[in-house]
Amino acid sequence: MSDIDALAEEFRRAYAAGEHPDAAAFLDRADEAEREELGRRIRLVLADEPPPDPAPETLLMVQAMLRGEPPLLELRTAKGMTRDQVVTDLREELGLQPDDEQRVAVYYHELETGQLPLAGIRDRVFEAVAKVMGVARSSLLLQGPEAGGASGPLAVFARAEPGAEVSLHALAALPGEPDEVDDLFTGGPG
C-alpha cells in the first residue's frame, strides 16, 4: 500500500468512527506532488460513506442557526457557561495576557453575535473556541456577517434605520491600532 493509499484509508477509518479527521492535516502529511490526488481520495470517502451521526452539540447549533439565533450563544447557554468564563478560558487558551481580556471579550462578543467575517479569524481562534466549548473544530458553528450578524441588534457599528442618525460614538468604539489580539480575530485566513 502506498503512502497515499494508507493516508486515504486512515482518513476513511477515522471519519467512519466519528473521530473528526482534519482533511487539511492529512494533505500536509502527503508529498506535495500527491496532495491533489489525496484530496480527491478524501472526497471519494466523503461521497461514499454515510455521514456520521452529528454530535448533539452540532444539532443544537444548527437548530439555533435555522431559527435565526446565534449558534455559539446557544451552545454556551446549553453548557451553562458564562461569557466571562468563556472569555477567560479563551484568552488563556490563546496564550494572551490578562490585560488583553477586555479586548478578547469584545471580539468574543462579536464572534458570538455573528459580526466577525470568518475568513479573518485565525485557525488558532477556531481551535481555541472549539476546545473551550468542548466540541470538535470541524463541528463548530461560527456565523459570519453573511448570515445576518451585521444586522444584529448588538452590532457595534449600529445600522441606521431610515431617517435615523449614525452615531459617532459607535464609530469611535471600533477597534484600535491592530495588535496581536486584532490579528488573531481579523488577520486571517490561516
Next chain:
Amino acid sequence: MRKEAPSPRSLSGDEYDLDTVVASYWEPVLHWIRSTGKVRGGEADEVRQDVFLRVTREIRAGKRYRLPIGAAIFQITNWTIRGYVSGAAGRREHEQPYGEHPGDEPFDTGAEAEIDQVGQDEVVEALFARLGDREGTLMTMHYLQGLELSEVAEAMGITANNAHQIHHRAKKRIHEWLVEGDA
C-alpha cells in the same frame, strides 16, 4: 445536552428534514472544502456558511434535488468554492486600483441620486465620501440607505464576501481617522 441528534439515515425520498440535513453534512462539507486545499483557515468556514445558506434557502423554497441530498450538497460546495476562490483572488489583490480585480465590475453611478435623497448626517456622509468610490458607496448604501450587505453587493456587482471585506476595511479606516483626530 438538551436535544438528541436524530439519525441522518431517517432521510427518505424527497422529504428533507432541514435540521437533520444541515447537521449531518455540516462537518463533511468542511472536510470536503479543506480537502481541496484551495482555501485556508476561516475561509473554509465562510465557504461552508455560504453552502448552507444556499441549501437552506432552496429547501425552504421547496426545492427537490435530482441528486441524492449528499451529492447535491457536495456539488453546491464545489460551485461555492469556485465562486469563492474567484472572489478571493480579487480580495487578495486589494491594493490594485478598483476595476482591476477579477470579478469586480464598475458600480452603477445612477444610484448616486438615491444616495443624495437619504443623506441625514453630514459628518457621516463626509466620512463615507472620503473613503472613496467603492468603500464610500458601500457604507452609504448600508448605513444610510439601510440596505443589507448582500443587497449592496448585488447593486455594486461584487460578491457578498467582497462586500464584507470592503465593509470591514472601511470601518478600520474610519476608526483610524477618528482616533487620530483627523475626521
